[in-house]
Amino acid sequence: MKKHIYIYSPSSAVRDKAAFKRGVKRLQALGHEVELDEAVLATHQRFAGDDATRLAAIARAAASGADVALISRGGYGLTRILDQIPYKAVAKAIDRGTEFVGLSDFTAFQSALLAKTGAVTWAGPAIGEDFGAEAGADDIMEACFDDLLGGQGEGTGWRMPARDSADLPAFRSIHDAVLWGGNLCVLTSLLATPWFPAIDKGVLFLEDVNEHPYRVERMLDQLRHAGVLGRQKAIVLGQFTGIRKVPHDRGFGMQAVVTRLRGLIKPPVLTGLPFGHVPTKVLLPVGAKVEVAADGRNVFMVWGHRHPHPH
Structure with missing residues (x-):
C-alpha cells in the first residue's frame, strides 16, 4: 500500500534532526514515497522559516497531490498566519484526496479551516515525535495511520x-x-x-x-x-x-x-x-x-x- 506522503513545517523549526530523519526513514521502510518540502528544515528565530516561508510551504502541501500532508512537528507559529492561509486551496486539495494530519499547534490550522470551509482534517501524529520516536513508532499509532491510508478507519x-x-x-x-x-x-x-x-x-x-x-x-x-x-x-x-x-x-x-x-x-x-x-x-x-x-x-x-x- 504505497502512498505519497508530503512532509512540511508550518509551525516551529525542527530542532531534533535525528528524530526527523528517523521518522522519514520509518515511513520509507513502510514502503511509502516521502516527499520533503523545500523549506522543511528552514529556521527563522524559533520558526520553520519566516511567515511567508511557512505560508508557501502550506500552499505547496496543498498543491502536492499527495495522499497525506504530514507536519514535521507542532510548537508555535500557525496563529501568526491564520489570516493569510489559502483555505480554499487547502479545501480543494482535501476534496481531491489529500489528507492533512497533525496535532498540537496544528489545532489552529484545523480549527480555522473547519470554520472557513467545513473541510475535514485529521488529528494525528507528527513525523518527528511519533514516527521518529527514539523508542520506535508506537504500534497503535502506526495501525491507525495505516487505516487512514487505506481508507479503513471507521x-x-x-x-x-x-x-x-x-x-x-x-x-x-x-x-x-x-x-x-x-x-x-x-x-x-x-x-x-x-x-x-x-x-x-x-x-x-x-x-x-x-x-x-x-x-x-x-x-x-x-x-x-x-x-x-x-x-x-x-x-x-x-x-x-x-x-x-x-x-x-x-x-x-x-x-x-x-x-x-x-x-x-x-x-x-x-x-x-x-x-x-x-x-x-x-x-x-x-x-x-x-x-x-x-x-x-x-x-x-x-x-x-x-x-x-x-x-
Missing part, C-alpha cells in the same frame, strides 16, 4: 480510567455530532476570532501538555463562560501530560478539575481518550460526524467508512 474505542468513570452519570449514546477540538491552549486562544468554529451539539475533544491543572481549569472555564462547553453533546478529554505538581496543590489535580467540570455543565465529560502528546495516539477526523456510546468504562466513537478519494 472509529476508535478506549477504556476510561476507573477513577474518572465512577462519578460519570448515566450516559446515553450520541448521534450525528461534529467532532472538533484538539489542543486546549491553542483552541482557547482562538475564542472570539473568525478562526473559532461555531459548532453547537458537537463532540469537543481536548488535550494539552506542560499545563498545570489550574491552567487547564482556567481555560476550560473560559470556554464554559463563553457558552461553548454547555452547547456540546459531549466533552472528551484526552491526555494531559507533563504536569508538575507542587506541594501547595494539596490534592488539586486533573481529577479535581474533571469532577468540578462535571458539576457545572450538562454535557457528559468523558476521559481517557488516547490522544495528545503521548506515543499511543489514535487518529481523529476533525469536522466529521461521529457517534459516541459508552458501556461502563468502555467508550466507542464511530465515524463510519470514509472512502479515500481517487486521484
Whole structure:
C-alpha cells in the first residue's frame, strides 16, 4: 500500500534532526514515497522559516497531490498566519484526496479551516515525535495511520480510567455530532476570532501538555463562560501530560478539575481518550460526524467508512 506522503513545517523549526530523519526513514521502510518540502528544515528565530516561508510551504502541501500532508512537528507559529492561509486551496486539495494530519499547534490550522470551509482534517501524529520516536513508532499509532491510508478507519474505542468513570452519570449514546477540538491552549486562544468554529451539539475533544491543572481549569472555564462547553453533546478529554505538581496543590489535580467540570455543565465529560502528546495516539477526523456510546468504562466513537478519494 504505497502512498505519497508530503512532509512540511508550518509551525516551529525542527530542532531534533535525528528524530526527523528517523521518522522519514520509518515511513520509507513502510514502503511509502516521502516527499520533503523545500523549506522543511528552514529556521527563522524559533520558526520553520519566516511567515511567508511557512505560508508557501502550506500552499505547496496543498498543491502536492499527495495522499497525506504530514507536519514535521507542532510548537508555535500557525496563529501568526491564520489570516493569510489559502483555505480554499487547502479545501480543494482535501476534496481531491489529500489528507492533512497533525496535532498540537496544528489545532489552529484545523480549527480555522473547519470554520472557513467545513473541510475535514485529521488529528494525528507528527513525523518527528511519533514516527521518529527514539523508542520506535508506537504500534497503535502506526495501525491507525495505516487505516487512514487505506481508507479503513471507521472509529476508535478506549477504556476510561476507573477513577474518572465512577462519578460519570448515566450516559446515553450520541448521534450525528461534529467532532472538533484538539489542543486546549491553542483552541482557547482562538475564542472570539473568525478562526473559532461555531459548532453547537458537537463532540469537543481536548488535550494539552506542560499545563498545570489550574491552567487547564482556567481555560476550560473560559470556554464554559463563553457558552461553548454547555452547547456540546459531549466533552472528551484526552491526555494531559507533563504536569508538575507542587506541594501547595494539596490534592488539586486533573481529577479535581474533571469532577468540578462535571458539576457545572450538562454535557457528559468523558476521559481517557488516547490522544495528545503521548506515543499511543489514535487518529481523529476533525469536522466529521461521529457517534459516541459508552458501556461502563468502555467508550466507542464511530465515524463510519470514509472512502479515500481517487486521484
